[in-house]
Amino acid sequence: MSFARGAGERDPRAVAAPEAAGAAAGVAAAHPDGPAAAHPAGPAAFRLADGGLDPRTLVLYAVTDRRWLDGTTLEEEVARAVEGGATMVQLREKDLGRDELLDEAVRLREVCHAVGVPLIVDDDVEVAVAAGADGVHVGQSDMEAGAVRALIGPDMILGVSAQTVDEALLAQERGADYLGVGAVFPTGSKDDALDVDRETLAAICAAVSIPVVAIGGIGRDNVRELAGTGIVGVATISALFARPDVRLAAHDLLVRTRRMLDGVRCALTIAGSDSSGGAGVQADLKTMQANGVFGTSAITALTAQNTRGVTSIMDVTPEFLGEQIDAVFSDIRPDAVKVGMVSATPLIRTIAERIDRWRPEHVVVDPVMVATSGARLISEDAVGTLVAELLPRATVITPNRPEAEVLWGHEIQTEKDMELAAAEVGRRLGCAVLVKGGHSLADASDVLWRDGECRWYRGRRVENPNTHGTGCTLSSAIASNLAKGFGLDESVMRAKDYVSGALAAMLDLGAGSGPMDHGFDLASRFVEGPGE
Ligand SMILES: Cc1ncc(COP(=O)(O)OP(=O)(O)O)c(N)n1
Ligand SMILES: Cc1ncsc1CCOP(=O)(O)O
Numbered sequence: 084m085s086f087a088r089g090a091g092e093r094d095p096r097a098v099a100a101p102e103a104a105g106a107a108a109g110v111a112a113a114h115p116d117g118p119a120a121a122h123p124a125g126p127a128a129f130r131l132a133d134g135g136l137d138p139r140t141l142v143l144y145a146v147t148d149r150r151w152l153d154g155t156t157l158e159e160e161v162a163r164a165v166e167g168g169a170t171m172v173q174l175r176e177k178d179l180g181r182d183e184l185l186d187e188a189v190r191l192r193e194v195c196h197a198v199g200v201p202l203i204v205d206d207d208v209e210v211a212v213a214a215g216a217d218g219v220h221v222g223q224s225d226m227e228a229g230a231v232r233a234l235i236g237p238d239m240i241l242g243v244s245a246q247t248v249d250e251a252l253l254a255q256e257r258g259a260d261y262l263g264v265g266a267v268f269p270t271g272s273k274d275d276a277l278d279v280d281r282e283t284l285a286a287i288c289a290a291v292s293i294p295v296v297a298i299g300g301i302g303r304d305n306v307r308e309l310a311g312t313g314i315v316g317v318a319t320i321s322a323l324f325a326r327p328d329v330r331l332a333a334h335d336l337l338v339r340t341r342r343m344l345d346g347v348r349c350a351l352t353i354a355g356s357d358s359s360g361g362a363g364v365q366a367d368l369k370t371m372q373a374n375g376v377f378g379t380s381a382i383t384a385l386t387a388q389n390t391r392g393v394t395s396i397m398d399v400t401p402e403f404l405g406e407q408i409d410a411v412f413s414d415i416r417p418d419a420v421k422v423g424m425v426s427a428t429p430l431i432r433t434i435a436e437r438i439d440r441w442r443p444e445h446v447v448v449d450p451v452m453v454a455t456s457g458a459r460l461i462s463e464d465a466v467g468t469l470v471a472e473l474l475p476r477a478t479v480i481t482p483n484r485p486e487a488e489v490l491w492g493h494e495i496q497t498e499k500d501m502e503l504a505a506a507e508v509g510r511r512l513g514c515a516v517l518v519k520g521g522h523s524l525a526d527a528s529d530v531l532w533r534d535g536e537c538r539w540y541r542g543r544r545v546e547n548p549n550t551h552g553t554g555c556t557l558s559s560a561i562a563s564n565l566a567k568g569f570g571l572d573e574s575v576m577r578a579k580d581y582v583s584g585a586l587a588a589m590l591d592l593g594a595g596s597g598p599m600d601h602g603f604d605l606a607s608r609f610v611e612g613p614g615e
């Protein structure tokens with residue numbers, strides 16, 4: 084039976100079970116290309132200041148199985164795996180003799196060390212030491228962990244398999260740097276694998292202080308099921324080496340694993356639709372996507388507009404707006420909310436009521452009153468409701484100069500006025516206030532008042548007449564960053580940077596003040612992916 088990759092995944096159990104390359108046979112001396120040629124910094128390079136193994140090395144742990152080779156060498160396949168993003172490699176070859184295993188370990192050590200990835204040898208401590216590998220992995224029926232630690236010394240990495248909390252605690256006590264826990268899903272790569280359920284995996288992670296990787300049957304379609312267990316990464320054989328393109332498989336699984344570990348952050352925009360796509364909900368969703376956050380929306384109004392102006396506005400009913408907000412919160416709770424154009428009193432009240440009901444962690448309100456084109460976007464009476472009922476519920480509001488003048492009740496002519504306006508409005512409303520420069524005063528610079536203090540954010544001025552949607556974009560970028568867990572200061576800085584980049588891309592669409600390029604830094608990611 085052949086195990087050629089490319090013909091799809093097949094069952095490697097059909098190969099006769101090989102003899103384990105146990106540590107007992109003894110390796111007389113270091114390999115000629117042995118430890119002397121090891122990674123210049125040695126395995127200690129993968130440790131943190133406190134001596135613990137850096138968990139980032141365990142995010143995508145590639146475990147070899149030469150039975151999947153299809154006319155290529157293991158070195159070539161491992162090189163593809165690390166090129167795709169594998170963060171650690173384990174040489175696990177049950178059917179190689181001692182000498183062959185040592186030679187293979189030395190070859191893989193070169194491949195891994197060339198890109199700063201640690202190489203671990205499965206089962207065989209002496210081969211690991213002789214080859215100048217960075218560590219060794221042993222299971223419950225291999226050499227006892229404490230004895231391995233005594234042989235390899237304090238620097239080399241020691242991985243131990245554990246299937247129960249007791250085994251995990253004992254391994255930690257005996258000097259393990261990390262634990263491999265599995266099989267968490269059915270696997271075709273190990274005949275004698277024991278099953279470990281999600282609860283046990285989570286209990287092990289909670290019980291130990293060393294990092295834990297899950298192993299067994301993990302692939303692109305089920306990796307997300309491991310979210311919330313406490314693991315720091317995944318180890319896999321077939322999800323990489325049985326795939327036709329190992330590099331692409333590694334990249335894909337790395338991205339999915341990172342997403343599983345980080346959790347997907349979501350944001351909600353409550354704003355009006357801009358038919359021309361440069362502002363409103365359309366700009367907000369593009370901004371959220373570009374800032375790595377999943378965007379959801381509740382539309383307050385439909386506008387017919389383009390770069391020359393707004394020709395018509397049709398509000399949704401308050402009931403329908405409320406239903407949209409409830410639909411989002413009851414299913415995909417957003418980590419932050421951005422509120423944009425909301426032009427009528429009943430709609431403003433609906434949003435205020437929903438904020439009280441759902442209590443989002445962060446609310447960014449862009450008090451949209453006038454479009455860049457000069458069109459009035461909110462009725463006179465609605466301004467009063469906005470100030471009295473919505474803005475006090477915000478974490479931060481982001482008025483431009485004319486809007487800040489309306490809120491403050493005075494003209495703003497100097498940067499000092501901007502500070503005074505921000506402070507006075509912030510004190511009145513009980514929220515942070517970011518007054519945006521522009522209109523020939525403090526161009527590209529904004530002042531944030533929060534907790535009694537003003538801070539200036541001096542942006543880089545971009546000579547671009549196409550500024551349609553800059554306010555929407557800035558506020559939704561702030562909301563995206565808050566959703567990702569950044570503090571307000573950092574969120575504002577990052578958002579300003581993003582807006583500058585979108586302006587600097589110099590998109591030029593439409594006859595009037597055109598939109599910015601929200602996807603300016605996405606293009607390279609698509610073009611430069613690792614796939615063929
Ligand atoms: C990362 C990782 N976790 C678990 C294992 C399994 O080790 P073990 O239980 O010794 O089984 P074998 O791999 O030796 O068959 C592993 N190798 N790597
Ligand atoms: C070595 C090992 N230990 C527990 S399951 C397993 C096999 C993992 O291989 P795969 O990722 O192909 O299921």
Ligand SMILES: [Mg+2]
Pocket residue numbers: 205206220221222225
């Ligand atoms: Mg073993």
